[in-house]
Amino acid sequence: MLKVIRILAAVISLAVLPAIAVAQDIDGVVEHPMIERYPGQVIAWQHIENYQPYKVAVGPVTGYRQIGDWIETEGRVTRTFYKYEGEDRSYSEVYKNYLDALNAEGFEILGEGMSADRKGAAVGSRQWMEVTFKENPATKPGAVGTMFSGTSSSGGAGAIVASKQRASGKAYVVIYVEQHARNYVGTLIDIVEVEAAETGLVVVDAEAMGADIEEYGRVVLNGIVFDFDKATLKPESKAALDAIADYLATHPDKAFYVVGHTDSKGAYAYNSKLSDDRARAVADALKQDYDIAPDRLEPHGVGPLSPVFSNASDAGRDQNRRVELVER
Template sequence: MQLHHCRLFVLLLLITGPVLAQSDIEGSSDHPLLTRYPESIITWYETEKYFEYNLATGPITGYRYIAERDTVAGQVYRIFYDLPSTKEEVSIGEVYIDYKRAMEQAGMTILAEGLVPDGGGNKIGSPQWIGIALASQQPPGGSPASKLFAGTATSGGTFTLIGRLSQPEGTTYVVIYGERHSKDLIGYLVDIIEVASAETGRVSLDPDYLAGELESKGTVSIYGIEFDFDSATLRESSYPVLEQIAAYLTQHPDKNLYVVGHTDMPGTLEYNRTLSHDRAAAVVQALENDHGIATGRLLPDGVAFLSPKSTNATEDGRALNRRVELVLRPN
């Protein structure tokens, strides 16, 4: 998504000081929409052409459960910053207030916010809340960003800020999680999602992408497998996507998968469960018959509309819900 220059908001933080970028990891940069807190250094950076981001905006409502969630999808940028500082030099509250003020001045709608100075409880922005909110999209273990889940001084405080910027050119979400990791270090993760349609997923779909998603998450949603209306007949437009799945399976002969069909809401549960299963079975049959994938490596199933990615109240939401998922099976 290209942001039109005349509507581009560059968020300038209010505390002045030099920005030290010379120690940033290679290939990283601030997002054009959002600068860093002064003295911060990028220690982890990742961008993906199409990513389904699970956005939690409400309080904890059950055991490790947040009910108010939605899926926003598109180009994602994930940037983790280290801010070397003692409590006397910079407090976690100062970082939180500066980012909140900058987001508001840029015209963003704040969807969720929380500053927990003592790092306790389960309020929005607390360590427990952040862990649940990020459970399905934690940064890789061992990466500098994983320290967000292993603070040694959570009593130094944590925070969360989630904002949405709506423009004629498109919608962008900004999500920030921060904590005082130790007496000498603040760490904060900035996730920026530039919303785009599900079809963008075809760009990222290749064997390496599939391998990365399945290795890190155990599942991957596939968009671009299309069927005739109300049918399990595959359209020709699906063939390039099936070729990429077959390439992954050929390159990873030790991997076996469930192929799971998902539908949107219209129709009865029984009808959609049958349709979703039949569509998954059609995918398995095509991979076996047309691409030589051994029988038994793929098992089809269908769950109808019981596991939505988004709301069924809008066409964009229904498009996200109509999908095929690949799920790793234990060997």
């Protein structure tokens, strides 16, 4: 575990201790174990995507709203926004604390820097942050909006881009810090775990399922695999089915549509039937192998009618071929 240097907690004055004691994280968030927060911060927003593209900026701004050097990756993305409220700490102190901690834990620093104005083009400048936020927008509303809109404020800002090769795969960490107001320092920590994407089999998990269903009312069942052009579930789907059944067992009051999707290649009638058959195969497996009550899962197929990406590329078509749970 990457631990933020605790000695800083000892120098927080007694005058601010009551404020820190009463501040609490928002409900339903779980701090990622890779990075421990700066003392006195509270989690004000969090969004977890089980599988999502993410662009890691490792170079400066090279033109109008452009960065020339990116690492394009994908995987499980955990985005956590922290607030520190109090006039005893500045963004530069929070920034240095995280930088020291990353170095101490053996992370490779791919880029870092601070800026007190919007004019700089280097990593960590406000201009740089504006471009990175445009490429990696916050799709869930909440307190993080102060970070994304705060790039026009007069306080300083900084960012650290780092990576580490772990036994479970590579992880990227991007830490954004900004002085939003005299007594308000915001910190956004994005953690991208790419192991699942690199293995070629991303598997949904119960935690990410719950987050997506709560926010969007639906979740893509990553890890469900069929024989080519058939509705026969392959053995490697078991891990995903286990996770889905686990979620359904712990939320017995919820019922869902199981919705099959295809890409747009081929005739509509054929794709419509294939998507329906695949949705039914998933629902049947959950009912028969995991004792999920039949009335909780209603299968339907919509063929190519609801793509999530363009069907013009292989990558887009691959993402469009999916099965989702949609809350009823």
